[in-house]
């Protein structure tokens with residue numbers, strides 16, 4: 001741990017003006033050159049984009065090329081704009097005299113020999129900036145952090161990578177210590193910042209780990225898991241652009257507050273093609289705004305729910321108790337139970353999803369009904385006709401109705417509303433939403449589907465009125481059902497293909513007419529088909545929308561991603577995992593989390609247990625060990641809660657001390673508004689959070705005035721977030737409120753970057769930890 005920068009030659013602080021400091025002035029010159037280069041690239045790209053947008057006409061190929069160019073230029077322009085702040089943040093001087101500047105993106109000297117003016121931090125050549133140490137300098141003589149404010153260089157922090165200059169007492173292996181500490185001590189704004197200038201060695205190795213397979217990153221609070229996950233997304237998109245651009249990258253976070261908190265990091269790194277989502281947002285068309293009780297959420301997350309749902313679907317595939325009677329054409333047709341069972345077996349035997357297999361079931365029964373109807377017609381035809389002796393070549397069973405008659409009868413049956421209603425009563429077409437709504441609204445249906453997989457009391461917790469709002473825990477169930485039910489899109493597909501054929505034919509017709517028109521075939525003007533061919537015309541009719549991979553993915557349940565990153569991965573339930581695994585069949589995933597911070601009742605307490613069902617032991621573990629957020633004084637207190645989660649676990653080492661001891665007060669007599677006022681003042685423009693048990697949130701909200709720097713949250717809501725100062729209310733109740741109460745308290749105590757206060761109802765934390 002470090003209290004002050006020790007190895008760095010933090011020689012050029014903010015107050016020194018460039019003209020008073022030649023080093024600073026020299027860097028200012030270089031940085032200004034980079035910004036000029038950035039400006040000129042922006043102008044060039046903008047000009048090209050404007051040019052492409054103004055173009056019209058051409059062959060389909062030219063049009064496609066234009067589309068590609070438009071996307072490429074727009075993306076590049078976004079990127080060039082987003083790197084404005086902190087464009088260049090580092091410089092490496094090598095022993096061989098070479099110098100390299102490192103920044104947010106690569107810039108090259110096109111007039112010279114295409115020399116790199118600035119290296120993208122993700123390029124392999126930039127790695128020593130993060131990894132070189134005095135013990136292993138990798139040819140680096142000096143690492144320099146360049147601090148800028150807008151386009152102005154305001155400070156330099158140098159490290160000489162020389163063993164004799166190294167601080168022997170230094171034990172955390174930090175790179176760019178002064179810059180790191182400056183970054184860590186800045187006031188929090190409520191939005192996460194990127195850490196691109198100060199990524200540490202153990203983080204860098206994770207960020208640049210290979211793309212394929214499942215990478216699990218375990219790390220205590222504040223070890224930079226979220227930061228690493230986001231920088232990894234940016235790195236992967238840079239390094240594997242071809243592979244990932246079309247399928248996109250998905251980043252899953254625990255709730256929308258968290259997604260808002262991290263939302264700016266990737267854009268600041270020039271990456272916009274990433275979909276940020278919670279699990280509850282991954283079923284297009286459903287907004288999960290409702291809330292489950294803790295117990296109900298836990299039950300819905302259990303893996304056995306997959307079997308329950310499969311049975312709930314099977315329950316929708318009925319046969320009559322005795323006979324099925326169907327009215328048709330002033331007649332009643334009957335099908336016996338055995339016929340229906342055979343049809344059901346055949347349909348189930350296809351192993352297709354319910355709505356797709358329904359076609360087979362319905363087809364079978366229509367055949368059987370057509371048979372019956374034909375039989376009736378034949379009887380009717382012969383009614384009252386005197387029996388005639390059979391001829392030699394006639395058999396008594398010869399059918400009077402031929403195949404065409406029978407096909408017609410079948411077609412009529414298939415059109416009959418009463419017939420379809422009767423078949424629907426046995427095997428209805430059903431959507432995931434309808435099935436789940438009806439399942440939870442009916443204790444009988446639930447009992448049948450659940451069997452003995454849940455206790456009676458657990459089953460009762462799932463029952464709710466049909467009009468209830470969807471909850472996040474419903475979403476994986478809907479997704480599971482969507483798989484089990486499938487979509488019979490045969491007709492839709494056929495209709496679409498028909499429409500496309502017709503549109504093409506229509507377009508060809510239009511072109512023919514236009515081309516025959518003497519005036520239009522004027523040599524002086526373009527022929528219509530030069531501008532518009534039938535396919536292009538038809539395509540325009542369809543108004544094919546130009547969405548990014550992330551946008552298309554957000555609308556398509558069956559979209560599969562090139563890579564999926566999950567933050568707070570320990571919180572996911574088995575049903576959540578089932579949903580997620582469907583979104584990434586390649587299993588190219590990064591999962592970051594901390595099993596000691598699991599708060600969700602269906603969450604994990606071991607990575608192996610959690611991942612086993614999906615990838616067996618084919619996953620690799622990396623660990624983060626240094627806490628960049630929480631000062632040592634606070635971690636000492638939090639360690640007591642961690643010991644209750646698991647005595648075998650060790651809290652990460654804090655990178656710094658704050659010099660401020662956490663305070664504790666009894667609730668009796670504590671005046672929350674004045675405590676908050678004091679903390680806001682102490683945060684000096686920074687952020688404050690009051691974290692309390694869910695049951696107290698209403699009261700706390702009523703007692704305190706709104707302030708944009710103040711957040712009032714439950715521990716669950718505060719997961720993954722951080723604040724300059726934190727006040728934890730009623731730790732005893734947080735512990736008692738859930739089976740994972742100690743995990744929750746550990747999370748609450750580790751949210752602060754500077755100050756922690758505890759308002760307890762009975763015991764000071766040390767006593768609570770001791771008594772617990």
Ligand SMILES: Nc1ncnc2c1ncn2[C@@H]1O[C@H](COP(=O)(O)OP(=O)(O)OP(=O)(O)O)[C@@H](O)[C@H]1O
Pocket residue numbers: 180183184193194195198199200203219220221222223224225226227228594597628629719720721722750
């Ligand atoms: N190398 C770094 N340079 C500067 N800041 C860093 C670095 N690593 C982490 N941080 C900062 O430390 C804080 C904690 O990081 P982050 O939120 O990613 O941790 P976490 O492991 O996800 O924490 P938790 O599990 O408690 O949610 C953030 O403010 C982050 O910006």
